[in-house]
Amino acid sequence: MKKIKNIDAGGLEFSELNAIIRESGDCVIENACGQRFIAAGMSYRDLKIHGTPGNALGAYLNGGSIEVFGNAQDAVGDTMNDGSIIIHGSIGDAAGYAMRGGEIYVKTDAGYRAGIHMKAYKEKVPVMVIGGRTGSFLGEYQAGGIIVVLGLTESERPIVGNFPCTGMHGGKMFLRSDCKNLIFPKQVNIKPTDKDDLKEIEQYVKKYCEIFRADYKSVMAGSFTVVTPDSKNPYKQMYVQN
Amino acid sequence: MIRPDESFNLLEGEVRIPSGCAISAAISRTGKKFTGEGIINSMAPMHDRSNGLGGGFAAYGIYPDYKDYYAFHLFYDDNDCRFECEKFLSRHFDIVRSEIIPTRKMPEITDCPLIWRYFVYPEHNRLVASQLTADEFTARCVTRINAELKGAYVFSSGKNMGAFKAVGFPEDVGKFYKLDEYEAYLWTAHGRYPTNTPGWWGGAHPFALLNYSIVHNGEISSYDANRRFIEMFGYKCTLQTDTEVITYIADYLLRKQGLTLEETASVIAAPFWSTIERKSPEEQKKLKFLRTVYSSLLVTGPFSIVLGFEGGMMALNDRLKLRSMVVGEKDDMVYVASEEAAIRVMEPALDRLYAPAGGEPVIVKVKEGAF
Numbered sequence: 349m350k351k352i353k354n355i356d357a358g359g360l361e362f363s364e365l366n367a368i369i370r371e372s373g374d375c376v377i378e379n380a381c382g383q384r385f386i387a388a389g390m391s392y393r394d395l396k397i398h399g400t401p402g403n404a405l406g407a408y409l410n411g412g413s414i415e416v417f418g419n420a421q422d423a424v425g426d427t428m429n430d431g432s433i434i435i436h437g438s439i440g441d442a443a444g445y446a447m448r449g450g451e452i453y454v455k456t457d458a459g460y461r462a463g464i465h466m467k468a469y470k471e472k473v474p475v476m477v478i479g480g481r482t483g484s485f486l487g488e489y490q491a492g493g494i495i496v497v498l499g500l501t502e503s504e505r506p507i508v509g510n511f512p513c514t515g516m517h518g519g520k521m522f523l524r525s526d527c528k529n530l531i532f533p534k535q536v537n538i539k540p541t542d543k544d545d546l547k548e549i550e551q552y553v554k555k556y557c558e559i560f561r562a563d564y565k566s567v568m569a570g571s572f573t574v575v576t577p578d579s580k581n582p583y584k585q586m587y588v589q590n
Numbered sequence: 591m592i593r594p595d596e597s598f599n600l601l602e603g604e605v606r607i608p609s610g611c612a613i614s615a616a617i618s619r620t621g622k623k624f625t626g627e628g629i630i631n632s633m634a635p636m637h638d639r640s641n642g643l644g645g646g647f648a649a650y651g652i653y654p655d656y657k658d659y660y661a662f663h664l665f666y667d668d669n670d671c672r673f674e675c676e677k678f679l680s681r682h683f684d685i686v687r688s689e690i691i692p693t694r695k696m697p698e699i700t701d702c703p704l705i706w707r708y709f710v711y712p713e714h715n716r717l718v719a720s721q722l723t724a725d726e727f728t729a730r731c732v733t734r735i736n737a738e739l740k741g742a743y744v745f746s747s748g749k750n751m752g753a754f755k756a757v758g759f760p761e762d763v764g765k766f767y768k769l770d771e772y773e774a775y776l777w778t779a780h781g782r783y784p785t786n787t788p789g790w791w792g793g794a795h796p797f798a799l800l801n802y803s804i805v806h807n808g809e810i811s812s813y814d815a816n817r818r819f820i821e822m823f824g825y826k827c828t829l830q831t832d833t834e835v836i837t838y839i840a841d842y843l844l845r846k847q848g849l850t851l852e853e854t855a856s857v858i859a860a861p862f863w864s865t866i867e868r869k870s871p872e873e874q875k876k877l878k879f880l881r882t883v884y885s886s887l888l889v890t891g892p893f894s895i896v897l898g899f900e901g902g903m904m905a906l907n908d909r910l911k912l913r914s915m916v917v918g919e920k921d922d923m924v925y926v927a928s929e930e931a932a933i934r935v936m937e938p939a940l941d942r943l944y945a946p947a948g949g950e951p952v953i954v955k956v957k958e959g960a961f
Binding site: 381382400402510 | 635636638864910916929930
């Protein structure tokens with residue numbers, strides 16, 4: 349049986365905590381309280397975290413898994429390349445900033461700028477599934493990858509705040525909403541999903557429902573909207589005469 | 591040495607240091623008072639957001655025995671400056687009590703100025719002759735001391751409240767001022783990581799004028815436009831840092847113009863025209879009016895602020911939410927901080943935690959009569 353190390357993060361500086369993690373195999377971290385850069389650059393290991401991990405959790409993550417039993421702060425998965433991050437709560441601003449591989453699952457809401465500058469290359473297609481709602485600027489400058497927002501939390505707010513997809517020029521976004529109350533930029537196409545579209549996200553939604561025990565059928569029964577950039581070069585002539 | 595010497599005397603924009611900053615606040619809606627211990631501890635997990643060049647706190651409800659008097663907190667370079675300033679104070683005010691603010695000697699806090707406090711009320715005949723309200727009279731005197739008396743700086747001037755600040759990390763500044771011995775219904779806190787200007791005692795947050803205090807995480811790109819406008823109304827931006835101007839804007843809009851807190855938020859963090867267009871006709875009219883009349887008081891660039899005032903506080907983000915800020919609630923308590931971890935230190939088991947949208951003010955008031 350694999351040995352799992354228990355770490356009490358209470359009172360530890362972020363550098364001390366990360367040094368202990370680096371010397372260990374799989375870990376369970378208790379009492380995390382704002383320590384930054386947990387598992388930054390990690391390539392293997394399964395981490396389970398209780399408490400509130402600090403900013404830049406799993407930045408440059410290159411493999412393995414991180415599971416947080418609580419909320420996460422800002423810039424989770426910044427530039428992550430592989431592996432998975434699961435948050436049993438909400439996530440702060442700029443989640444998945446420039447991620448280029450791997451998967452992030454968030455049980456409830458995300459802050460501003462989730463998925464900003466996500467990108468993809470060949471077999472590297474990052475995925476972020478947010479169970480609740482997000483703040484403004486979702487998928488800002490999105491260049492690749494898949495963002496799914498399910499809107500399962502109850503709120504008077506729309507599924508996404510203002511200015512979604514600003515500067516989007518690649519990738520896909522799926523919103524479980526008819527999106528009638530949202531304003532998108534001119535450079536993206538918005539359409540209700542058909543069966544083929546939904547096939548693309550079935551496995552991710554299924555995984556979300558397994559992790560957080562949601563009812564897959566009723567989630568998929570909602571109406572989804574898919575957003576893609578309008579063309580290969582939607583911003584032609586916006587900045588330069590090209 | 592409370593003002594930086596000549597070699598450091600660079601203005602906003604003439605020096606640049608990369609940035610951070612942390613804010614935190616706790617308030618009891620029922621007016622229950624609590625010591626500064628919790629708010630000091632809340633700054634610890636955000637330690638790396640500051641760099642030791644400034645920390646400070648504002649506390650409301652701490653001087654109940656002198657609640658009708660303005661509590662002036664002053665930094666002095668030396669005793670000569672103090673004598674000079676006290677002459678000015680005794681000409682303009684009745685001083686009912688004057689004393690050194692108790693501090694704890696500690697290696698983390700160095701180069702301390704003289705730190706004094708005075709409980710004062712405008713001298714009757716001066717006030718009558720000036721034909722001003724007591725608030726306006728007092729605010730003008732504060733501005734005059736800060737602009738004209740070399741080596742003296744009033745960093746707090748409200749009633750039944752006080753700001754405490756220094757060069758150092760906020761956790762150390764809290765211990766330095768023995769804030770665990772004060773009881774307040776509202777505490778705000780700041781850890782500084784100065785970006786554009788040097789760290790000095792006067793430049794630490796909060797910035798306070800009368801009962802208003804501001805702690806701020808961010809960097810105001812509209813500083814000079816805001817400063818030019820606000821200085822037309824008698825304020826003087828003398829402290830070489832951007833946050834000061836937000837305090838004066840709050841005082842101007844709330845006290846002098848009589849705007850509500852919501853309206854003030856709509857001026858400072860005005861919604862985009864495209865957002866206004868989607869509002870109801872009535873709301874559109876109001877928002878357009880505010881954006882038009884007070885266009886020079888729109889604060890751009892990243893900020894999260896907590897404005898403290900008598901009986902409450904308002905937390906506000908810039909409209910693009912370029913700085914993080916979360917709010918937690920538990921029973922009668924409301925907490926605000928740059929990071930959730932800071933709130934969890936004060937209250938691990940929250941009833942609710944959420945991130946307000948950019949430009950959406952979070953206003954918390956203590957029950958009427960409970961402060």
